[in-house]
Amino acid sequence: MCWRQIFFSWLMCCLFPAVVSAGSMQMNPVADTLKEKPKVAAAWIDEIVAEKKEPEKEKVEYISQLTRYGFKNLFEKYSYNPGITQSAHLNPQASLFIRDYLNRHQDHLLALKDWGIQYFNLMDQILTRYGLPRELKYLAVIESNLQTSATSWAGAAGPWQFMPVTAREYGLMVNNRTDERRDYFKSTHAASRYLLNLYKQFNDWLLVIAAYNGGPGRVYEAIKKSGSRNFWELQYYLPEESRNHVKKFIATHYIMENEQAAGVAKKMYHFKPWTDGISPLNNRQQLSPEELAGAQTQTISGKFLAAVIARNVDMSLTDFNRYNPSFNEQLEQNGQFDLMLPEDKMNQFLANKYQILNESVQTMLSPEPVAPTRTVYPKKPLRKKG
Known part of the structure; x- marks a missing residue:
C-alpha cells in the first residue's frame, strides 16, 4: 500500500501549482470587469x-445597479437594506439634524x-426610467416645495430650480414665450x-x-482641501448653503420615508384584509396556452397594488395573481414590473x-381600503416657507 501513498503524494504535488495558476487566471478577468463597469456607465x-x-x-438596469449604492454615506453601514426602517441604520451624524x-417642519x-x-x-x-433612486424626488421638495411658480433671487425656476443656462443644456426650452x-x-x-x-462625477448622492x-x-x-470624498468629513469646506442643503435633504428623506416619523403604520400588502387573505406567493398556477395567447404585457412602475388593480x-x-405572481413583492423590489x-x-x-395608481397609494397610507371610484388630486399648494 505504501507505493500508492507515494504515487498520490507525487500526483498532488504536480496538480497543486496548476490549481493555483488556474485560480489566479480566474481572478484577473473579474477584477478587470469590475474596473470596466464605471467606464461603461460613464459612457x-x-x-x-x-x-x-x-x-x-x-x-x-445596468445604471440602477450602480446608483443604488450612492447613499452609502447617509447610512451607518455600506450594506443598506431598504427593508429595514431608516431609524435603525441612519448615519448617527445625521440624527441631530x-x-x-x-x-420645525414635520407638519408642513x-x-x-x-x-x-x-x-x-x-x-x-x-x-x-433613468435608473435613479426614487428618493431623489425629495430634492424638488427642498428646492421649491414642489411649486412650478417658484423663482429664486438668482433666476432659478420651476420645481427643480434650474438656471436658464443649465436648463437649456439639458434639453429645456427657456425664452420669452416658453419656460x-x-x-x-x-x-x-x-x-x-x-x-x-x-453622479458620474461623484458616485455619492450627498455630494451630488x-x-x-x-x-x-x-x-x-x-x-481637494479635505482630502476626502465623504460628505461628513468635507462638509465644512463647502459653503454653508450647500452644506445645509444636504442636511435638509436628509431630514426630508427621513420624514417622508420613515413610517414612525410620518405616523403611518406600514403594512405588508398581501396581509391586508382587502386582499381576501390570499398571498400572491401561493398563487403560481401556470396559464393555459389559450390564456397566454390572449394576454398582453405592459411594463409599469409606481406604487401599484395587486388588489387595487384586480x-x-x-x-x-x-386570477390576477395567476397572471402576475408575486406582483407586490417584485414591484417593490425592482421598481418596475x-x-x-x-x-x-x-x-x-x-x-x-x-x-x-392614486387609489393604490391611498390604500397604502390609509387604515381602511379606499373606494374604487375615488380619485386623489393635489390639494391647494401650501405657501412657500419664509
Whole structure:
C-alpha cells in the first residue's frame, strides 16, 4: 500500500501549482470587469445626456445597479437594506439634524406629502426610467416645495430650480414665450439627466446634492482641501448653503420615508384584509396556452397594488395573481414590473391607470381600503416657507 501513498503524494504535488495558476487566471478577468463597469456607465451617461432622451431598458438596469449604492454615506453601514426602517441604520451624524428638522417642519412636510401625491408619482416613474433612486424626488421638495411658480433671487425656476443656462443644456426650452423649467414632466426628465451626470462625477448622492446646489466646482474644491470624498468629513469646506442643503435633504428623506416619523403604520400588502387573505406567493398556477395567447404585457412602475388593480379591472385576486405572481413583492423590489392581463382587462387598466395608481397609494397610507371610484388630486399648494 505504501507505493500508492507515494504515487498520490507525487500526483498532488504536480496538480497543486496548476490549481493555483488556474485560480489566479480566474481572478484577473473579474477584477478587470469590475474596473470596466464605471467606464461603461460613464459612457452611457454621456450618451443619455447628449441625446436628451430616455435610455434603453438594458442601460437603465445596468445604471440602477450602480446608483443604488450612492447613499452609502447617509447610512451607518455600506450594506443598506431598504427593508429595514431608516431609524435603525441612519448615519448617527445625521440624527441631530433630523431631530431639529422634525420639530420645525414635520407638519408642513406631511401636509405636502398628502397634496403632492400625484407629483411624487410622476417623479417616481421618470426617475426610475433613468435608473435613479426614487428618493431623489425629495430634492424638488427642498428646492421649491414642489411649486412650478417658484423663482429664486438668482433666476432659478420651476420645481427643480434650474438656471436658464443649465436648463437649456439639458434639453429645456427657456425664452420669452416658453419656460419648460415650470413643466413637471419635462423638467423632471432634464433633472434626471443632470443628476445622472453629477453622479458620474461623484458616485455619492450627498455630494451630488451639494453640487446641485452650489455647483460641481465647489464640491471638487472641498474634496481637494479635505482630502476626502465623504460628505461628513468635507462638509465644512463647502459653503454653508450647500452644506445645509444636504442636511435638509436628509431630514426630508427621513420624514417622508420613515413610517414612525410620518405616523403611518406600514403594512405588508398581501396581509391586508382587502386582499381576501390570499398571498400572491401561493398563487403560481401556470396559464393555459389559450390564456397566454390572449394576454398582453405592459411594463409599469409606481406604487401599484395587486388588489387595487384586480378590483378596477373586474378580476378576482386569484386570477390576477395567476397572471402576475408575486406582483407586490417584485414591484417593490425592482421598481418596475411586466404586468400581464387579458386584452380586455389590459384596456381597462390603461384607461384608468392613474386613478388606479392614486387609489393604490391611498390604500397604502390609509387604515381602511379606499373606494374604487375615488380619485386623489393635489390639494391647494401650501405657501412657500419664509
